[in-house]
Amino acid sequence: MTTMAIGATGLRDVGRRPAQARPRPAHGEGPLTLTARGRAVVVLLALVLVGVLAMRATGADAEAPEGALAVTTHVVASGETLWAIAAGVADPGEDVRDVVLELQRLNRLPSAGLMAGQSIVVPAQG
Template sequence: MSIYAPQTVEARARRTRAGRVLGVTLLLVAAAVLGPQAFASDQPGEPVAVNAYTVAAGETLWDIAASLTPSGADVRDMIREIQHLNSMPTTDLAAGEQIYLPVQ
């Protein structure tokens, strides 16, 4: 037998749920407000010389990066650099798309 009256247990459960919801909500608001600032910088980035390039039909990012990669260097590093320059979340390209390539 419980020492708590049924009303007290229900009220306590409601307060606990409400507290969790409020806590999660506050956490999400804080993340939305403070998150972008965690990656922001007051300093401008180094300027990078780039060339505009139009993707041909059937070309892949690997093909393009391989043609720019110096001998002995890793093509994957060039792919990451191209993705960063163009804010590309994936390596997908479409024919006719214009991308920026680093000047070598």
């Protein structure tokens, strides 16, 4: 069975037409479509990114101290030196020079000079 239409030019057949291909959009237009392989690559890249971020977040810093250092506050007396304070808190056999440097670092001192009445932190004895 055929469908016919009457128009200004006369009678024409409008029945079954062969299926026409949909016009392809120009480059850059239309929705993005991924193949199964493309979706697998995107998922794999996302998993690698999550893994790298997880390892980075849980990584240990080799330069970080193992635990917190217990400290006490010491008020510098008149005539007292950083060397004398370091010698008083140094463990037996520990080099006093290392303790002086540690006290400078702990207190952010630019030099080993101290002033009477100045408060500094020193490692707690114990």
